[in-house]
Amino acid sequence: MVGLNYDGGLTLAMSATSLDRTIAWYESVLGFTLLYRMNDIAWCEMQSPVARVNIGFSEVEAVTPGGGAVPTWGVSDIEAAKAALAAQNVRMDGDIMVIPDMVKLLTFFDPDGNALMFYQDMAAA
Template sequence: MAIDYDGGLTCSMGVASLDASIAWYQDVLGFTLLYRVDEIAWCELSTAVARVNVGLGQREAAGGAGGSTLTFGVVNIDAAKAELDRHNVRQDGPIRDIPGMVRLLTFYDPDDNALMFYQDLSEAHG
């Protein structure tokens, strides 16, 4: 029996403070709060990617090394980096260029969860 996916994706990450994290994801990345359930310290935010949401769960030990890295495609990675800089977001070095393929920038939320932007340079997106 094959799995019948519905096309949606929710990416879940642990955070230390739901209030602070909601504000950061809205203010810095422009995500929109869809709902919040304080009884279980959980919320979901919509992204600019259709049917891709970010779920945040408050935990005692949040963020840090390991796990998945959410990687969001952007039209202009230099402009996206400037917005991160404007919000003093910690980044893992400069934009990395892989000529003819992609430009990459790794950055971190306040709980040290790694996130990434990519700008597609392939001819299919040129």
């Protein structure tokens, strides 16, 4: 839309039942970095390995998984990414789904059951 002047940044907002657990998981499993934490409002923001793409987490009593947007991160080798997740006992939703000549997809879950995905672009290969 004309006149919106996007700045190239993207922050996703998600729920978590424990900021401590969420921060540790996203750091150790996905390589994110904590940008800041505001305990008085039960919020933190983490930087992803993708330039200017962050996730903010709001601590809540219960997370209702399902529905909403699913953050989908591009990787260059989805089989290696799956092996890295498996090595950390990350719950996955089945095997890698392949759409021939287009994309490979892998759905997995954070500790609160929020769905995340990796994709590998096969069109560029």
